[in-house]
Amino acid sequence: MGKVIVFCCDAAYYGLNMVSKLIELPEDVEVVRVPCLGRVEFEAVVRALLDSANVVLAGCHENNCKNIDGSRLAKMRVELLRRMLEFVGMDADRVKHLEISTYEGLKLAEFLNEFAAR
Amino acid sequence: MDLVEVAKKLFDEGVEVIIGYQGNFNVKPIFAKANEVDKLTFNPLCIYNLTNYLTMEGFVDKVDKIGVVVKGCDSKTILQLLDENAFSRDKIVVIGIPCNGVIDVNKIVEEIGEFREFKDNEFKIKWEGDELVVEVNGKSYKFPKDKILLEKCKVCETPNPVVYDVLVGNLIQQPHRKEEFKAVKEIESLSLEQRWEFWIKEFEKCIRCYACRNVCPLCYCESCVLERLEPEFVRRAVRLDENIAYHLIRAYHLANRCVGCGECERVCPVNLPLSLLNKKVAKEVKDLGFSEFLKPIEVGR
Numbered sequence: 001m002g003k004v005i006v007f008c009c010d011a012a013y014y015g016l017n018m019v020s021k022l023i024e025l026p027e028d029v030e031v032v033r034v035p036c037l038g039r040v041e042f043e044a045v046v047r048a049l050l051d052s053a054n055v056v057l058a059g060c061h062e063n064n065c066k067n068i069d070g071s072r073l074a075k076m077r078v079e080l081l082r083r084m085l086e087f088v089g090m091d092a093d094r095v096k097h098l099e100i101s102t103y104e105g106l107k108l109a110e111f112l113n114e115f116a117a118r
Numbered sequence: 119m120d121l122v123e124v125a126k127k128l129f130d131e132g133v134e135v136i137i138g139y140q141g142n143f144n145v146k147p148i149f150a151k152a153n154e155v156d157k158l159t160f161n162p163l164c165i166y167n168l169t170n171y172l173t174m175e176g177f178v179d180k181v182d183k184i185g186v187v188v189k190g191c192d193s194k195t196i197l198q199l200l201d202e203n204a205f206s207r208d209k210i211v212v213i214g215i216p217c218n219g220v221i222d223v224n225k226i227v228e229e230i231g232e233f234r235e236f237k238d239n240e241f242k243i244k245w246e247g248d249e250l251v252v253e254v255n256g257k258s259y260k261f262p263k264d265k266i267l268l269e270k271c272k273v274c275e276t277p278n279p280v281v282y283d284v285l286v287g288n289l290i291q292q293p294h295r296k297e298e299f300k301a302v303k304e305i306e307s308l309s310l311e312q313r314w315e316f317w318i319k320e321f322e323k324c325i326r327c328y329a330c331r332n333v334c335p336l337c338y339c340e341s342c343v344l345e346r347l348e349p350e351f352v353r354r355a356v357r358l359d360e361n362i363a364y365h366l367i368r369a370y371h372l373a374n375r376c377v378g379c380g381e382c383e384r385v386c387p388v389n390l391p392l393s394l395l396n397k398k399v400a401k402e403v404k405d406l407g408f409s410e411f412l413k414p415i416e417v418g419r
C-alpha cells in the first residue's frame with residue numbers, strides 16, 4: 001500500500017467530513033484541503049508523485065464549480081500530466097481527477113479505500 | 119530593400135537600437151546602434167531567436183523604440199509575448215525576414231573546414247533554390263537542402279513572419295512542410311517500458327544548467343518556480359527524480375505557449391531531445407482542445 005495525497009476542494013472536503021462517521025479512510029491517505037482545485041499547482045502534483053505518493057484531485061463537477069473554472073482547470077492539468085507521464089514511461093494511473101459534490105462524500109471515501117489498496 | 123537599407127530608414131525614423139545578427143560564418147547577435155548599421159546581416163546560419171532579448175529585465179523600459187530581426191518562427195514568439203502583455207506593441211519594430219530555413223553548421227564544417235582556416239569576411243553563404251552555396255577560400259561548395267536543414271525547418275509551417283512592421287525580401291509562397299508530430303508518434307508507438315528506458319537515459323544526462331530555460335524567449339518569469347524555496351517543488355539536487363520533475367514542469371509551463379523555435383534543444387550541452395517533450399505537450403493541448411480555455415488564465419507567471 002502506498003501513500004495517497006488527496007487534494008479536496010471545499011465542497012469535496014465537506015462531503016468527506018459528512019461521512020467520516022460512516023466510513024474510515026486508510027491511514028496512508030492524507031487529505032489536503034484547498035479552497036478550490038484550480039489552486040492545486042501542477043508542480044505540487046509532480047512533487048507528490050516524485051515523493052512516491054499517488055495523487056487524487058477531488059472537486060466540484062465541471063459546471064458546478066463555485067469559482068467557475070477551477071474544476072475544469074484541474075481536469076485539464078491532470079489529463080495533460082497523465083499524458084505526459086505516459087509519454088515518459090511512467091504510470092499515469094497514479095494521478096486521478098474525480099468530480100465530487102458535497103453530497104458524494106461516500107463515493108470519494110470508497111474510491112480512496114480502493115485507490116490506497118492498489 | 120535589403121536589411122541594411124531597411125535598418126538605416128528605421129534609425130532615421132527614431133529606432134534607437136536594432137537587435138540583429140552580425141558576421142558571416144561566425145554569426146553573433148548584435149545590439150546595433152545607428153553607427154553600426156552596416157554590420158547587420160542575415161544568412162542561413164542565423165539560428166538564434168533574438169526575441170529572447172526583449173524580455174531581459176528592464177530592457178524595453180530603458181529604450182524608446184527597439185527594432186528586432188525575426189524569421190518566421192521567431193515572429194511567433196512576438197505574437198505570444200504580446201498576448202501575454204510582456205511589452206507594448208508600440209515599443210518594438212518587427213523586421214520580418216521570410217526565411218528559407220537555417221542550417222546545422224556541423225554538417226558543413228566537415229567539408230569546408232574550421233573557422234580558423236579562413237577569415238569571416240571571406241566567407242559567403244546563401245540559398246540557391248534547393249541548394250546551399252558556400253564560398254570560402256576561393257572555393258565553392260554546394261549542399262542539398264534536405265541534408266543540412268535544421269529539423270525544425272523541415273517541418274516549418276510559418277517561413278513567413280506572422281507579424282512584422284517591415285519586410286526584408288519577398289514572401290515565400292509555399293510553407294516548407296507540415297508538422298505531423300512524426301518524432302512524437304514514434305516514441306508513442308513504443309511500449310511503456312521502452313519509453314521509460316529511453317527517457318531515463320535522457321533525463322539522467324541532464325546537468326540542470328538551466329540553459330534551456332534561460333535561452334527560451336518565453337521563460338521570462340521574474341520569479342521562477344525553480345528558484346522558489348518555499349515550497350520547494352524542485353530540489354537543487356541533480357539526480358533522476360528531480361530532473362524528471364524539472365522537465366515535466368518546464369514543458370508544462372510552456373504548454374500552449376512554446377512556439378517551437380528549437381532554441382532550448384540547440385543550447386543543451388548534453389543534447390536532450392527537448393523538442394520532443396515540447397511537441398508532445400503541444401500535440402496534447404491541441405487534442406484536448408484546451409488552448410482557448412488556457413489563454414486568459416495560464417500565462418505562466
Ligand code: SF4
Pocket residue numbers: 189190191192217218219220270271272274275276277278294
Ligand atoms: S523554423 Fe521556419 S522560419 Fe524558423 S528558421 Fe526554420 S524555416 Fe526559418
Ligand code: SF4
Pocket residue numbers: 323324325326327328329330331385386387388389390
Ligand atoms: S540545457 Fe540540457 S542539461 Fe541544461 S538543464 Fe536543460 S536539459 Fe538539462
Ligand code: SF4
Pocket residue numbers: 333334335336337372375376377378379380381382383396
Ligand atoms: S521551449 Fe524551446 S522551442 Fe519552445 S519557445 Fe522555448 S526555446 Fe523555443
